[in-house]
Amino acid sequence: MRIIWQEMKKIFNPVMLLILVLINMLMYYIFIGFDISVFPNGRPATDHYHIGIEMVEKYGHELDEKEFKDFKEVLQQEIKKADEYIQSDKEFAELGITTYEEYREMKNEVVRDPVFSQLDSKIVFDIGVDLFWEIPAREDIIEDFEFVKERYGYGYIEQPTEDQERRIQEVVNTGAVNSIFPAYPVEDNFHSISKNITITILVSVLFMISPIFIRDYKNNMIGLQYTSKAGRSLFKKKVAAGALSAFLITTILLVVYYSIYATNDIGMFLASGINSFMGTVYWYDFTFLQLIILTIGLTYVLTLSLSLVAIYVSSICKNYIAIIGFQLPIFVLVCVLIFNRSLLSEAFLIYSSQLKVAVLYCVIIISPIIMLIWKKRREKNQDILFE
Amino acid sequence: MLTVNSVSKDFGNFPVLQDIQLEFSNGVYGLLAPNGAGKTTLIKMLTTLLFPTKGEILYEGQTIFSMGERYRDLIGYLPQNFGYYKNYNPNQYLQYLAALKGISKQAANEKIPQLLKLVALEDAIKKKMGKFSGGMIQRVGIAQAMLNDPKILILDEPTAGLDPKERVRFRNLLSDLARDRIVILSTHIVSDVESIANEIIMIKDKRVLYKDSIQSICQQLDGKVYEIEMDFDQVKAFRKNFLSLSERQDNGRMNIRFIAEENIRPEWKRVKPTLEDVFLYQYQDKEVEQKV
Ligand SMILES: Nc1ncnc2c1ncn2[C@@H]1O[C@H](COP(=O)(O)OP(=O)(O)OP(=O)(O)O)[C@@H](O)[C@H]1O
Numbered sequence: 018m019r020i021i022w023q024e025m026k027k028i029f030n031p032v033m034l035l036i037l038v039l040i041n042m043l044m045y046y047i048f049i050g051f052d053i054s055v056f057p058n059g060r061p062a063t064d065h066y067h068i069g070i071e072m073v074e075k076y077g078h079e080l081d082e083k084e085f086k087d088f089k090e091v092l093q094q095e096i097k098k099a100d101e102y103i104q105s106d107k108e109f110a111e112l113g114i115t116t117y118e119e120y121r122e123m124k125n126e127v128v129r130d131p132v133f134s135q136l137d138s139k140i141v142f143d144i145g146v147d148l149f150w151e152i153p154a155r156e157d158i159i160e161d162f163e164f165v166k167e168r169y170g171y172g173y174i175e176q177p178t179e180d181q182e183r184r185i186q187e188v189v190n191t192g193a194v195n196s197i198f199p200a201y202p203v204e205d206n207f208h209s210i211s212k213n214i215t216i217t218i219l220v221s222v223l224f225m226i227s228p229i230f231i232r233d234y235k236n237n238m239i240g241l242q243y244t245s246k247a248g249r250s251l252f253k254k255k256v257a258a259g260a261l262s263a264f265l266i267t268t269i270l271l272v273v274y275y276s277i278y279a280t281n282d283i284g285m286f287l288a289s290g291i292n293s294f295m296g297t298v299y300w301y302d303f304t305f306l307q308l309i310i311l312t313i314g315l316t317y318v319l320t321l322s323l324s325l326v327a328i329y330v331s332s333i334c335k336n337y338i339a340i341i342g343f344q345l346p347i348f349v350l351v352c353v354l355i356f357n358r359s360l361l362s363e364a365f366l367i368y369s370s371q372l373k374v375a376v377l378y379c380v381i382i383i384s385p386i387i388m389l390i391w392k393k394r395r396e397k398n399q400d401i402l403f404e
Numbered sequence: 405m406l407t408v409n410s411v412s413k414d415f416g417n418f419p420v421l422q423d424i425q426l427e428f429s430n431g432v433y434g435l436l437a438p439n440g441a442g443k444t445t446l447i448k449m450l451t452t453l454l455f456p457t458k459g460e461i462l463y464e465g466q467t468i469f470s471m472g473e474r475y476r477d478l479i480g481y482l483p484q485n486f487g488y489y490k491n492y493n494p495n496q497y498l499q500y501l502a503a504l505k506g507i508s509k510q511a512a513n514e515k516i517p518q519l520l521k522l523v524a525l526e527d528a529i530k531k532k533m534g535k536f537s538g539g540m541i542q543r544v545g546i547a548q549a550m551l552n553d554p555k556i557l558i559l560d561e562p563t564a565g566l567d568p569k570e571r572v573r574f575r576n577l578l579s580d581l582a583r584d585r586i587v588i589l590s591t592h593i594v595s596d597v598e599s600i601a602n603e604i605i606m607i608k609d610k611r612v613l614y615k616d617s618i619q620s621i622c623q624q625l626d627g628k629v630y631e632i633e634m635d636f637d638q639v640k641a642f643r644k645n646f647l648s649l650s651e652r653q654d655n656g657r658m659n660i661r662f663i664a665e666e667n668i669r670p671e672w673k674r675v676k677p678t679l680e681d682v683f684l685y686q687y688q689d690k691e692v693e694q695k696v
């Protein structure tokens with residue numbers, strides 16, 4: 018244990034820690050910060066978000082038929098308010114528009130009256146009258162709920178397989194689909210930020226762990242280490258120290274970044290099911306909180322796996338360039354897999370093959386273990402050459 | 405008792421050592437051979453870094469590889485090019501190695517100041533090793549080899565980088581440490597071992613040439629080492645016929661120490677052969693050898 022602790026002290030050397038902080042600040046400003054500072058990212062995202070909050074407060078995490086009627090009632094009241102707004106506005110009067118219904122018709126014309134377009138853009142974008150944003154948002158939500166049987170879940174799949182078909186029917190029939198969860202923007206925001214957090218943590222862990230063996234090699238420590246009592250068993254201890262350090266770095270950064278994420282005020286949706294009529298279908302009935310926890314778990318799996326690979330690479334390379342040469346392609350591959358929705362929360366969406374996800378994670382978990390066992394066995398009966 | 409039993413070592417198809425037979429009991433052994441003779445290779449086998457290609461190494465009758473950490477616990481080793489972390493001070497460095505050597509924290513806390521005092525580094529205990537001179541690093545290296553109070557102390561060119569004053573200090577230090585243990589000291593500098601080694605081991609052409617006391621080794625040159633004074637212009641011609649061991653100027657003339665095995669002339673001054681003479685004689689360039 019003392020050896021592991023000593024090895025960890027070498028990993029967490031002050032200069033490396035300082036650079037780690039700088040890397041994280043940089044990564045935060047480039048990747049993560051955006052999803053914090055601009056959430057819920059403009060309109061109508063903001064309106065969907067606020068309506069979502071209003072719905073959870075009024076109806077809880079599920080919408081039943083009675084509550085749906087009430088929700089439609091609220092829409093009617095808003096339309097009334099919009100009518101009043103239009104009637105009190107001189108410019109609408111000049112165009113001969115007296116109700117929201119008439120406004121909507123004008124808006125839907127293929128060839129719009131240029132004067133109307135100007136007025137519309139003034140009301141909607143320049144002044145940003147809430148009603149003119151909220152009404153369409155509410156209408157979208159109502160439409161999604163009404164047509165759940167017809168089109169829910171098919172948005173992204175052209176030719177659903179039998180399994181996909183069955184899963185969609187299941188979500189609809191069990192009523193899981195009634196969950197109130199403004200996937201746009203809450204879920205989208207989570208997918209985006211969780212990916213960036215994971216990549217930032219991967220970079221941090223790889224940066225800290227990669228020198229683990231080569232630091233000793235470059236500093237000519239091998240001769241002393243392998244002739245000490247610990248001898249060739251030091252390999253195991255260093256692997257343990259590396260894995261433990263990776264776990265520690267991951268935990269600290271997860272706490273930091275998810276605390277920052279918490280400022281996005283999504284707390285009221287944590288208990289909502291993710292298979293909502295307002296969003297997409299997943300293969301599993303998770304709540305939003307469960308999805309977050311699962312994503313955090315997967316982040317641990319990825320960082321631990323990649324750090325074990327980094328430990329292996331560090332133990333076979335003789336210089337830093339070689340380490341980068343090995344690690345960079347692996348890291349890029351993982352990033353590609355994360356961004357093409359194969360590894361994190363999006364991997365459980367209906368259009369993602371669960372077999373593929375399972376195979377990927379098997380490879381991710383097993384390959385570093387094989388590498389390290391192979392290296393350990395080889396070292397046991399081999400000359401230690403270091404000069 | 406440490407026994408090297410018919411050990412050979414090849415690197416690939418390249419033999420470095422052949423059929424080495426050695427026995428060590430308490431005392432100081434000087435492993436004396438020129439660069440590239442295989443000193444470090446032998447030492448790396450004694451410290452379990454390298455496996456012999458043939459033969460075995462035994463400690464008290466057991467092969468050192470089967471003893472594993474029990475054997476490594478007995479050795480203290482100063483590698484020829486040993487390393488350190490620039491941002492560590494000697495205390496941190498020795499604490500790290502103490503952990504690797506399985507020395508308890510408490511024992512290490514006691515031992516480290518003692519050892520640093522022994523190598524006269526107690527004032528530098530808080531100084532980063534990146535700022536140390538070569539001699540200071542070497543002394544920390546000696547301290548680290550002594551951490552576990554080893555029964556077998558193996559030092560690979562320990563005096564490299566030490567100035568003459570430090571060399572003398574080191575020799576005195578080593579004589580103190582040499583009681584009750586096997587000390588193996590490799591060097592290609594004769595004076596390093598001349599005064600302290602109980603036995604000298606010389607390696608030549610991959611094999612052990614001598615393993616004997618300095619006195620016995622020198623005996624073979626008894627009556628063959630001479631000194632003579634001559635003018636500068638005669639030196640060149642003289643070198644063609646004899647193996648010159650050392651030459652120095654003296655009052656405008658050259659004083660030459662050389663080896664002659666026959667046709668001894670009465671004007672030559674016979675001198676007592678030294679280890680240095682044997683070393684130079686044994687490792688002379690091939691072309692000169694033929695002249696003798
Ligand atoms: N890992 C290796 N692979 C191939 N050849 C090696 C290896 N290590 C050493 N050698 C060769 O073995 C021979 C002996 O080397 P070694 O380092 O043991 O000599 P040495 O007596 O310690 O020399 P020096 O006084 O320069 O330290 C040299 O010819 C060297 O090139």
Ligand SMILES: [Mg+2]
Pocket residue numbers: 443444445484560
């Ligand atoms: Mg050597």
